[in-house]
Structures are given as structure tokens and as C-alpha cells.
Amino acid sequence: MTDDMKVFGLHASRAFGQKVADHLGVELSAHEERAFDEGEHKTRPLVNVRGADVFVIQSLYSGPDESVNDKLCRLLFFAGALRDAAASRVTVMTPYLCYARKDRKTQTRDPVTTRYVASLFKAVGVDRVVTIDVHNLAAYQNAFRCRTEHLEARSLFARHLAKTCANDDLVILSPDVGGMKRAETFRRSLENMIDRPVDIGFMEKRRALGEVSGERLYAEVDGKTVVMIDDIIGSGTTMERAAQACLEAGAQQVFAAATHGLFVGRAGEVIGGNALTKTLVTDSVPPFRLNAATVKAKVTVLTAAPLFGDAIRAIHENGSIVELLAD
Secondary structure (H helix, E strand, C coil), rough: CCCCEEEEEHHHHHHHHHHHHHHHCCCCEEEEEEEEECCCCCEEEECCCCCCEEEEEEECCCCCCCCCCHHHHHHHHHHHHHCCCCCEEEEEECCCCCCCCCCCCCCCCCCCHHHHHHHHHHHHCEEEEECCCCCCEEEHHHHHHCCCEECCHHHHHHHHHHHHCCCCCCCEEECCCCHHHHHHHHHHHHHHHHHHCCCCEEECCCECEEEECCCCCCCCCCCCCCEEEEEEEECCHHHHHHHHHHHHHCCCEEEEEEEECCCCCEEEEEEHHHCCCCCEEEEECCCCCCCCEEEEEEEEECCHHHHHHHHHHHHHCCCCCCCHHHC
């Protein structure tokens, strides 16, 4: 790495940022985040960034101390301050990108919030945004007018399962037909790692007026280990419904794997219940909404920090992001 590169980890994502910095073998650059009594705040670098290639790490989810909107504002204001301080390039590394699920109109006069957030990044001078397993890749790539990079966690999950379930008869399951492309890509990665065939299937899912239905399972799971793959686990009810269908059809055990574990609503009950043997997530969002006992017994958190570190190195050295996803 060269001296003209600076890596910042904003306070809410400091732990993840430190993992990235450790992987790169660099120190996180110093910055200030100051809150004022009336609720406003300012964020600024405490080191010279003139002419520097700057990377800012901030995962945009609501946490116990800062809302998603607080985090977004701090990130935007910091990016603007970096440009005003003459940084040559500003790259935002955001493991969880907020508002990515509101990417189209579903009702009359609906907002397309993904596009509005993209406009904010462009307005403050962000040159590039890097995220992992965004909800809708096409919407992400089309909404942003700065450069975008998209990382994938499938190799993290595949390597883990190749070790823990090496001798199992495996089936990859999408919890709905819309996720079949993601499931198929994951299936190929896992097949390459274990060097034998892996089956695939999906669960019927219909949504009307906020209610999810559909009971038909399109997969042969009898006597097999099922791995359900998705980008996000929210309340976990979709995963639970599919897992129960698999067990009723004779599956030996069911794993859930999702890049972003939001774990809202009744997720604690779902994750800690009997339907799922284990839930695999990355540290793009720490599982702070689950109690410690549930996390210890039922959740495996795989770190995505080295992947983000490798992406920083590739971008800084004009290397290839595509090669990082070759597994």
C-alpha cells in the first residue's frame, strides 16, 4: 500500500473498520465525530487528505446508538468534508447499504428511495460505492451515477459449508423463485469446492397485502441437508416457513445462510427455534438484536472484512474486483 491511501472507519462501524485495516496492515486514520446538544453533529478528518485516495467504512443499518438516518448523514457529511479537504478520490465502503430494498414503485406515488440515496452520494462528491450482496443488483447499478462495485459473500458461506457439511448430501434452496439466480450461483461455487454434485430447488412464495403464503416445495430434500440462501434475514419468517416445509418432506437438517442478518421482529424466536439447525450470516450487520445465548448456540458469524480489505487494495492499485469473486 502507498502513503497516499487513507482508510477511515466511522465510529458506528469502527470494529468492522479495524478488521479491514488489520487485513490491509494499515492504521485507521484519525477523525472526529462530534455531537451537539441540539442533535446536530459534525464529522471531519484529523489527518491531511490532500491528494489522497480515501476509503470510508460505514455500514448503514439502524443500531442501538444511531439510526440508519444518523449514520447516513454522518457518512455523507464526512465524504463532503473529505472533498473540501482536497482528497483526490473518495470511496465509500458500506457493507450494508440502506434503503436498497425500496428500489421501485409498488404503490401509487411511491418513492424510489434507492435512487434518492444514490443522488445524495453523488451530490457530496463520492467517486465510488462498494457494498456486498445488495438486494437488487440491477437497481443498485442503475441508480448510482458514481462508480459502483458489488462484492458477494457466497465464497465465505461455501468454504464454511465445505468444511462443516463435507460428507452431507446437500440441497441448495431459494426461499422463493425470485432468488433462484443467487441460489444457482451459490450452488456452483459449493460444487466446485466439494467436487461433487449439489441439488437445487425453491419454495413457493406469494405476497398479498403484507401476508406471505405458498406451501409448495420444489425440491427433493428427503434425507438431505438443506441450505437456504438469501441476501437478507429480517424477521426470519420466510426462512422458517421454508425450513418447516423441508423438515416435513424428510430433510435431515436445515441451514439458513444470508449475508445481512437484520433479525427484527420475532427473529429471536425463529432463529432460536427447532426449524433451523444453524443460521450463517456475515458481520455486515452484527447480531445485536439477538440475545447472546441464541447467537452462541444457533448463529455463525463469518467476517466479510478481508473481502472489503482486498477490494480496497484492488481499487487503490487499479486491480480487478472481478478476480476477488472468482471462487
